[in-house]
Amino acid sequence: MTQDFDLKKIEEHWVNKWRDDEVFKAKPDKRKKFYLTVAYPYPSGSMHVGHGRTYTVPDVIARFKRMQGYNVLFPMAWHVTGSPVLGIAERIKKKDAKALKLYGELYKVPQKILDTFTKPENIVKYFSEEYKKNMTLMGYSIDWDREFLTTTPQYSRFIEWQYHTLHKKDLIRKGEHPVRYCPRCDNPVGDHDLLEGENATINEFTIIKFMCDDIVLPAATLRPETIFGVTNMWLNSDIDYVKTKVEDETWLLSKEAAEKLKNAGKRVEVIGVIKGKEFIGKSCTSPFNDTVPILPAPFVDPDYATGVVMSVPAHAPYDYIALRDMESDIKPISIIKTSEGGNIPAKDIIEDLKIINQKDKKLEEATETLYRIEHAKGVMKETIKDYGGMLVREVKEELTQKLIKEGKGTIFYEFSQKPVVCRCGTKCFIKLLKDQWFLEYSNPDWKKKAHQSINEMNIIPEETKQNFSYFIDWLKDWACTRRVGLGTKLPWDEDWLIEPLSDSTIYMSYYTISPQLKDINPEKLKPGFFDYILLGKGNIQDVADTCKIDPEKLQKIQDEFRYWYPSEWRLSAKDLVGNHLTFHVFHHTAIFPEKYWPKGIVVFGMGLSEGEKMSSSKGNIILLSDVIERYGSDAVRLFLMGNAEPWQDFDWRETLIKNTSKKLKQFHNQINYAFNLENDISLRDIDRWMMSRIEESIKDTVEALDRFQTRKALQSAFFNLLNDLLWYKRRCKPNSKITKDLADKWVRLMAPFTPFICEQLWSQIPGKNSIVSLASYPLPDLEKINPVTIQKEQTLKGILRDIQNILDVTCVKPNKIHLYPAPEWKRKLFNLLKEGKTINDAMKDTQIRANGKIAANIIKKTIKEEIPEIVLTLDEEYTALSNAKEFLKKEFKSDIIIHKTPGYDPENKEKNAKPMKPGIYIED
RNA sequence: GCGGGGGUACCCUAGCUGGCCAAAGGGGCAGGACUUAAGAUCCUGUGGUGUAGACCUUCGAGGGUUCGAAUCCCUUCCCCCGCACCA
Helix, strand or coil, X not given: CCCXXXXXXXXXXXXXXXXXXXXXXXXXXXXXXXXXXXXXXXXXXXXXXXXXXXXXXXXHHHHHHHHCCCEEECCCCECCCECHHHHHHHHHHCCCHHHHHHHHHHCCCCHHHHHHHHCHHHHHHHHHHHXXXXXXXXXXXXXXXXXXXXXXXXXXXXXXXXXHHHHHCCCEEEEEEEEXXXXXXXXXXXXXXXXXXXXXXXXXXXXXXXXXXXXXXXEXXXXXXXXXXXXXXXXXXCCEEEEEEECCEEEEEXXXXXXXXXXXXXXXXXXXXXXXXXXXXXXXXCCCCCEEEEEECCCCCCCCCCCXXXXXXXXXXXXXXXXXXXXXXXXXXXXXXXXXXXXXXXXXXXXXXXXXXXXXXXXXXXXXXXXXXXXXXXXXXXXXXXXXXXXXXXXXXXXXXXXXXXXXXXXXXXXXXXXXXXXXCCECEEEEEEEEEEECCCCHHHHHHHHHHHHHCEEECCCHHHHHHHHHHHCCCEECEECCCECCECCCCCCCEECCCCXXXXXXXXXXXXXXXXXXXXXXXXXXXXXXXXXXXXXXXXXXXXHXXXXXXXXXXXXXXXXXXXXXXXXEEHHHHHHHHHHHHHHHHHHCCHHHCCCEEEEECCEEECCEECCCCCCCCCEHHHHHHHHCHHHHHHHHHXXXXXXXXXXXXXXXXXXXXXXXXXXXXXXXXXXXXXXXXXXXXXXXXXXXXXXXXXXXXXXXXXXXXXXXXXXXXXXXXXXXXXXXXXXXXXXXXXXXXXXXXXXXXXXXXXXXXXXXXXXXXXXXCCCXXXXXXXXXXXXXXXXXXXXXXXXXHHHHHXXXXXXXXXXXXXXXXXXXXXXXXXXXXXXXXXXXXXXXXXXXXXXXXXXXXXXXXXXXXXXXXXXXXXXXXXXXXXXHHHHCHHHHHHHXXXXXXXXXXXXXXXXXXXXXXXXXXXXXXXXX
16 A cells, blocks of 8 residues: 555546446446436636536435445536537637637636637537546546537438427427617527626506597507506607608507517508697597597607607606696595505605606606516406406406507517627627427427426425426426527527527437437438337337338437436536426427436536625636646545535635545545454454444445535535544554454545545555445445444433533633442433323332432433433443543643442532533642 | 515525524635644534533514524515516
8 A cells, every 4th residue: 555645646547447448338237227427518718617516416426325235327518509618619710809818817728729619610629628638637427438429410311300300399480579689690590699788577468549530640658557547648848750651550669669560570660750739739649449538758768669758646756756846736546445445656765765756767667567566466456348347467468469459559679778789799680580489388288298307206305396396387398499509400490400409308318329329320310210229119110111220229229228217316507497497398298208208307406606695707616627627626625515515505715625525635645544444352342333334325325426415415424534534543452353343334435525635545556456436335234333432422422511611610620530430310210201201100110219309300300302213321321431541641740530330429529420421620 | 766686693605384593505714633834634612601411692673572582573774686679
């Protein structure tokens, strides 16, 4: 056994060894299988410690299960479909300073390679290699034979098959859909493509058509139900409006609005300019035949919705105060009641907030609050025709539908915040994409199956189940195609690409067959192939004929799928619960029979750095490659697994990780010590205690790992055992039989967490010729857990604390320490109390009755729950103390006198004694 | 707003099917042992008081249930995450 501790060399050696011996290759065999997958990375940047955690957790579990004798499949692939890299390439091409800084400095891409990043393919290629390198360095036990890119032709065939299947089941339909759109890039833009306005959402306004002679005044509102309380119309008298032909009608619109309507896909033609002024004093008629005057309103923003606003002073604070400021005699018409009371809600809230005039900033708050209350709790007043008594929420929905149906209204999309600016610097607008394909997640039958799947599934942490349930109900139809990006073409409509979240729903099944497909010409992978392999449909010979694939090979592929599927666990970060993971459930229920539905999901927390969220904009990203270099993979793994449970957010702290390195070295030293020790001590109580603790730790570790509790597992597998060993060494001259047993088990116990150092240590234990990654994981030997021994040791620790406490308070230097273990009757009393016996019951015992007064006192002070499981007998406690006499002597540098029967006791300390808490008298 | 998760000592966190909880573990800090010294390692302490192993006050705030609450109930304040067509 060598003492060297060259982590770099050790890690390099074992990475090579594992690879050369093909240790992690997963092939079907007679063993029970265990399949876990984790979301494949989108390699558009360098791997940071957050990713490190995400992929270390499944590796620890994979290693644990493998050592338990399971045939483990842990695969990895690269998600390269989508559009973000296109944007990145574009920015690099334009020498965008931010992008260059991010990739050059933060992600440390060498300049030479950075220069090639003008092509998106080069970006994903570089970073997927980067990821793979780091994953290998981290010691992940991945079967790399199954690796693929989502642009791999065979994979595309698989996606096509999936979409064919869904299409056939009528779960995909055509529709239209509003998106943020950049006119210059000619593309929809996502959050990360934005320079400004990331938080802007798309609001759905209802346009209500008021008629003024033959011109439509399209009033845009978020609250169509207030149409019944409209008292007047607002037009900005200071601006020019445009007379516009919209489809077959003539509308009055602000210039901006006309443009937006055109973008939204309406046929729009401007035919003239009209000043707002010209309409002032006229009146117009609502779809419900109410005629109201048109009033001037300089506050109407032409760039907000249509520039035409209906006024509902009873429910809109802006309208109320505008009318008041102009001293109009128009009376508000209240149409909604809430429990809050008040007749004119807008007036009430204005008075509550002490709003003085239209300029007041608090108006916004007032509007929002009132909107919220009325939307949540409002009911239409009984006097309203057709809608009286209905909830505002419902009326809104129904009324809009009705107006649209009757041609008296339409929908208008507007950003909730402005401006919204694309990374290229261009102002975005909302475009209505037509002919878009949707996955019909709104389908009630589909939702039902998804719910069923979730209900039957193991989900960690358990609370997330509710989350899933919520998302399943909340999910509407999902636009599953894009015009641009990398990806698979929609097979029946090749102008569209399948969107990246939609092509990643059942790919876990692809891993099971991926290596087999590598040498098959993708042309041959017709839908019938996947039907046969994954669904067992069709006749093998027919499939072999149409696809021109050897039937034997087909059978082998199908067997392999059937061996591995379904996955025991799917792991992913919590921000994907609402989309990816839920899609994953949806698609499995649609495509596969129930026996192939996923069996479990684990949801991860996020990564922080020194207490702050890691983000490229903050620049506080900790690269995995950097910390591997600095501390070594084992230390990084140990830290990531021990800092928090997987579903909690973890915090990367430099001071803590430094300490982890120390701990690792300590582990190394202790193991060395433990199995190099040689002596011939026969088994003592203290050895049995150490043995018990080893087995307890194993038990706790296995239980925790079965629940993905890596932190808890490490608590027992590492910290508890370490502390116990230290205590053992302090307490006695360790028994080498025990320490060797400990070393042997401890190394295996820790192997899933810190595989490199464990391999190294394992290889140095005489007689171990296999590698620890394939050794058996310790099973707890419950027989060896001896509760009495544990209780004895706990008693001793208690005494140690008590003596220390007394010494601290009294500041005496002990010369003699007397210990008085409690007499047998007190133990009897404890046992009776533990059984729930009353005072009367206890007093039936003659011994106890003889000490009635003290006994009653003890009964009063002692609560059943405080009594430990095991109450030592006087003999047991006396032996324990006697055995520890030399130890106590050494600890306190004092004589120790143990009184089994009453003897020298000048301060009558004996009476204080309780079972496992002897009386103590200290002489100086 | 809706949905989910949280607020525990100097810091991070465990506990939260009520009583062995002044509250595990880790970090930091302080003291001690070892050492020529430093480092490493080990031990002790780390809410307050106390010349005897105790007592008092604490688990965001307020109230309640109970013989007893960090744990259960109500109210309230604060923090984090998601709310979409994007990975």
